[in-house]
Amino acid sequence: MTTHRIIIGLEVHVQLLTKTKLFCGCSTQFGLPPNSATCPICCGLPGTLPVMNREAFHLALKAATALNCKIASFTKWDRKNYYYPDLPKNYQISQYDLPFSSEGWLEIELPSGPKKVGIIRAHLEEDAGKMLHDEHAGKSDSLVDLNRTGTPLLEIVSKPAIDTPEEAKAYLEELRLLLREIGVSDCEMQEGSLRCDANINIHVPQADGTFIATPIIEIKNLNSFRGVERALKYEAERQANELRRSLDAGAWVVDSSRAKAFRDYAVIQVLTQRGSEVAKATAGWDERTGRTEIQRRKEEASDYRYFPEPDLVPVKVDAAILDKVRTELGELPAAQKARLQSQYGIPAYDAGILSRQGRAFVAYFEAVVKTCGDAKEACNWTINDLLSTLNERQLDINVCPLSPQGLGELIVEIKSTGLNKQRAREVYTAMLDGLTAKQAIDKLGFKVVGDEAQLLELVRRAIAANPKAVADFKKGKLKAADAIKGFVMRETKGMANTEVVQRLVMEELNRG
Numbered sequence: 461m462t463t464h465r466i467i468i469g470l471e472v473h474v475q476l477l478t479k480t481k482l483f484c485g486c487s488t489q490f491g492l493p494p495n496s497a498t499c500p501i502c503c504g505l506p507g508t509l510p511v512m513n514r515e516a517f518h519l520a521l522k523a524a525t526a527l528n529c530k531i532a533s534f535t536k537w538d539r540k541n542y543y544y545p546d547l548p549k550n551y552q553i554s555q556y557d558l559p560f561s562s563e564g565w566l567e568i569e570l571p572s573g574p575k576k577v578g579i580i581r582a583h584l585e586e587d588a589g590k591m592l593h594d595e596h597a598g599k600s601d602s603l604v605d606l607n608r609t610g611t612p613l614l615e616i617v618s619k620p621a622i623d624t625p626e627e628a629k630a631y632l633e634e635l636r637l638l639l640r641e642i643g644v645s646d647c648e649m650q651e652g653s654l655r656c657d658a659n660i661n662i663h664v665p666q667a668d669g670t671f672i673a674t675p676i677i678e679i680k681n682l683n684s685f686r687g688v689e690r691a692l693k694y695e696a697e698r699q700a701n702e703l704r705r706s707l708d709a710g711a712w713v714v715d716s717s718r719a720k721a722f723r724d725y726a727v728i729q730v731l732t733q734r735g736s737e738v739a740k741a742t743a744g745w746d747e748r749t750g751r752t753e754i755q756r757r758k759e760e761a762s763d764y765r766y767f768p769e770p771d772l773v774p775v776k777v778d779a780a781i782l783d784k785v786r787t788e789l790g791e792l793p794a795a796q797k798a799r800l801q802s803q804y805g806i807p808a809y810d811a812g813i814l815s816r817q818g819r820a821f822v823a824y825f826e827a828v829v830k831t832c833g834d835a836k837e838a839c840n841w842t843i844n845d846l847l848s849t850l851n852e853r854q855l856d857i858n859v860c861p862l863s864p865q866g867l868g869e870l871i872v873e874i875k876s877t878g879l880n881k882q883r884a885r886e887v888y889t890a891m892l893d894g895l896t897a898k899q900a901i902d903k904l905g906f907k908v909v910g911d912e913a914q915l916l917e918l919v920r921r922a923i924a925a926n927p928k929a930v931a932d933f934k935k936g937k938l939k940a941a942d943a944i945k946g947f948v949m950r951e952t953k954g955m956a957n958t959e960v961v962q963r964l965v966m967e968e969l970n971r972g
Contacts, residue, residue: 464662464703466696468628469620471678472635473613474645475587475653476519481610482586483510483553483772488612490651494605502586502610504549509771516612517584517775520560521785523614523644524582526792529564533777537769546589546604554585554615556766560775566618566638567794568630569812577631578619587611590652608652614644620659625692629685632656637793637816649684656682660692662699674699679752681744691745695752796822804835813843821847821857824864831868834875841867845888861892870897878957879906906955912964915948915956919964922947933969941965 478488484501501508524531538556564579589606616635622628636647636654647654658679664672677695682688743752791799793815800811800822814822821842828838846867850857870891874884883906890900922944923930932940944965948956 464664464700466623466625466692467620467661467663467673468622468625468692469659470618470622470628470631471657471659472616472618472632473587473655473657474523474616474639474647476516476612476614477643477645478513478516478519478612480513482513482516482584482612484610486610490653492607494603495607497607498609502548503606504551510553512772512775513612517560518785519644520582520584520612520614521777521781522642522788523616523639524561524564525782525785526638526642526644526789527561527564527566527579527582527616529561529579529582531561531777531782532558534558534774535560535777536774537772538766539769540585541765542763544588545602546591546606546609548589548606548609552586552588553769553772555583559583560777566631566634568627568634570627570630575627577627578621580617580619582614582616585613585615587613625689625696628658628692629689632685632688633816634793637818641793641819642789656688658682658688658692660695660699662696662703664703672703674703676740677752677754678740678742679745680742680755681746683747687745687747690747690750691752694750695743698752791819804829804839806835806839810839810843813847814839817847817857824857824860827864828868828871831865832871832875834871837871837874838868841871841888845885849892861894862888866891866896873897873901877901878960880954880956880958883954912960915952915960916964916968918948918951918956919944919961919968922951922965923968930969941969944969 475488480486481488481502484499486499486502487497489497501510521531535555536558537553540552540554540556541550542552543550559581560583562579562581564582565576566579567574567576587608587610589604589609592603592605593601618631622631639645639647639654645653649655659676660679661674661676666672677699679691679695682691741757742755744755745752796819797808797811797815800806800814801808806814814825824846825838825842828842829835832838846860846862849855849862850860855861867888870884870888873879873887879887879901883904886904887897887900887906890903891897895903925947926943929940929943945958945961948961948965949958
């Protein structure tokens with residue numbers, strides 16, 4: 461089979477950071493006893509009326525604005541009708557033909573450079589409950605917890621413009637960072653406040669301008685970004701193999717109804733080897749086996765029998781509301797990354813790492829720079845050492861044991877005394893227990909040998925004591941100089957400035 465193209469679109473559901481549900485006053489707190497955060501409204505009992513949560517709509521507006529979406533001045537609510545055991549009303553209040561935002565984009569960073577991923581729409585809806593399945597020891601019981609029913613969700617639908625599983629993961633990581641930074645959601649996948657469904661199929665271009673396309677599969681049960689990436693890789697390979705077998709068997713037919721959806725390209729619908737059409741379907745991802753399993757036919761919009769929600773009035777958004785939202789956004793991650801590069805002269809890679817840690821981490825870095833005046837060293841220490849410490853101790857930057865002023869003072873001491881990297885890290889470790897840089901250096905008994913005349917004498921002694929290393933260096937074996945440097949470091953008990961030693965050794969060896 462000729463080279464195929466992977467087509468991926470993501471539907472991301474984000475639980476908004478409200479204290480109460482979208483249309484009632486029940487708590488959204490995670491971890492409450494099952495079915496304890498429910499009421500007649502979120503359970504859909506007769507005679508109840510929903511009331512929109514103003515804060516939920518405000519947070520949704522913030523997210524949509526940050527995602528560069530067009531905000532509708534008029535939007536309404538719709539009923540999406542379907543039956544499932546964890547949906548007590550048998551319908552979901554959502555948005556259909558008039559969502560409050562559409563046509564946005566999110567820029568992601570790829571090895572090949574930045575890429576803008578289009579967003580079709582972002583709309584509000586209420587969540588369903590949660591099913592707990594017990595399939596151990598031959599049981600087939602299922603329990604229903606309705607605490608999550610009615611929780612405000614923002615559904616963000618990307619365009620089918622993601623080309624690889626790696627891009628999908630990068631998109632999700634960038635989206636999570638953005639939503640956390642603007643205070644819209646905590647985006648904790650393990651708590652269900654960020655969930656993703658991935659749609660994937662593959663296209664094979666033909667010589668006549670048409671392409672062969674496999675049916676779109678929507679993958680569910682994705683509980684981590686790594687799981688999304690793995691599931692998409694598996695499903696792309698599975699579809700490619702199915703397509704290859706179908707083409708070899710000559711089992712295909714032109715589907716004109718799908719051709720219109722793809723802007724009048726002729727789309728060839730692949731059939732199974734039995735000759736029956738493969739419909740758009742939903743599949744579950746099994747993390748344990750690393751496989752997708754087809755679950756059911758995918759519903760179309762007509763299956764949900766959408767109609768306007770009769771119990772909620774439409775919402776109007778004016779310019780004053782949007783101006784207020786924009787002022788609350790602050791510096792977004794992409795703009796922050798660009799500013800760090802231009803203001804401090806650090807590489808794009810380092811600026812990306814800093815911005816991905818969040819605004820508090822960036823503020824820490826900038827406070828270190830303010831103290832020491834060296835952005836490059838501040839960046840190295842915050843990324844390589846401080847970040848490792850926080851990860852190892854599972855700490856947040858807001859409870860860091862070392863203040864940014866303290867780290868900045870360490871960098872100043874390193875530059876003024878010539879303390880080498882190994883000893884500087886020992887000082888850094890001691891400072892994590894509450895010592896200042898000077899106190900840690902005194903406690904460890906570090907007295908740097910920085911006098912060049914003294915070091916030059918040691919270098920000459922090292923050269924005289926290592927004739928073989930000198931001879932090897934003259935033959936072009938540059939690594940032989942390490943023996944000379946090692947001699948000097950042993951003589952100074954590791955307290956010599958390594959950069960000075962390196963320079964003196966090379967000068968003496970090249971002079972002889």
